[in-house]
Amino acid sequence: MSGYSAHADQSDLIRFVEGINPPPKEVHLIHGEAEAQNTLYKILQNYPNK
16 A cells, blocks of 8 residues: 545545455445444445446
8 A cells, every 4th residue: 555645535445445456355444434434334345346
């Protein structure tokens, strides 16, 4: 990982995960509001099978 901003929005984080090759087996969501984490979790559940 070359780096990322603590201020990345949801679409930036999704693009970041999509750019990892090979795809990660796990993604840990440890910062942010619970509702935002849950939304991102639901989106990433289908990754990489989009």
